[in-house]
Amino acid sequence: MRNPVRPSCLAEAVWTIDLDALLGRGIRGLILDLDNTVVDWNQGWVRPQVRGWLEAARERGLGLCLVSNALRGERVRRVARDLGMKAVVRAGKPLPRAFRLGMAALGTHPASTCAIGDQVFTDIVGASWLGLTTILVFPLSPRESPHTRLIRLIERPLRRRWAKRGRRQGASRCAGAAREGG
Numbered sequence: 001m002r003n004p005v006r007p008s009c010l011a012e013a014v015w016t017i018d019l020d021a022l023l024g025r026g027i028r029g030l031i032l033d034l035d036n037t038v039v040d041w042n043q044g045w046v047r048p049q050v051r052g053w054l055e056a057a058r059e060r061g062l063g064l065c066l067v068s069n070a071l072r073g074e075r076v077r078r079v080a081r082d083l084g085m086k087a088v089v090r091a092g093k094p095l096p097r098a099f100r101l102g103m104a105a106l107g108t109h110p111a112s113t114c115a116i117g118d119q120v121f122t123d124i125v126g127a128s129w130l131g132l133t134t135i136l137v138f139p140l141s142p143r144e145s146p147h148t149r150l151i152r153l154i155e156r157p158l159r160r161r162w163a164k165r166g167r168r169q170g171a172s173r174c175a176g177a178a179r180e181g182g
């Protein structure tokens with residue numbers, strides 16, 4: 001079994017992820033984290049690059065679902081409505097149930113779903129455990145909760161190791177401009 005902590009690949013930000021490469025791998029639905037992945041932490045506005053990339057994903061027929069642990073479910077639903085996405089609120093990631101609910105909303109299964117987020121121990125572990133493709137992005141903004149900042153202390157050396165290994169292995173398998181491919 002693959003290491004559930006290690007993502008399938010790393011990407012700089014969602015808009016650097018190669019959608020056609022994902023489609024080529026059989027991916028039909030994307031489960032996206034909200035804070036610091038789709039919007040800056042605890043915000044409701046969406047960067048134009050993120051919006052454009054999500055529109056391109058929809059045009060290619062990919063299903064889109066926000067799966068967020070954010071406490072204010074109304075903010076999650078508002079962003080999802082704005083972007084035409086489905087939403088699972090107070091999801092309880094990294095529990096596999098959170099990702100199962102996302103897949104149920106999308107009508108996809110693990111082999112056809114990719115989970116994307118900025119936190120290894122929240123967004124990646126549970127999804128990997130179920131066999132989804134996983135992409136770890138860098139947080140959109142340096143602002144985040146004190147709790148997350150603590151977890152970054154464990155996460156940072158892992159990211160560095162994966163990036164180094166990725167460079168040795170050549171191009172990333174699922175992202176166009178992934179840092180690990182540089």
Ligand SMILES: [Mg+2]
Nearest residue numbers: 033035036118
């Ligand atoms: Mg996040």
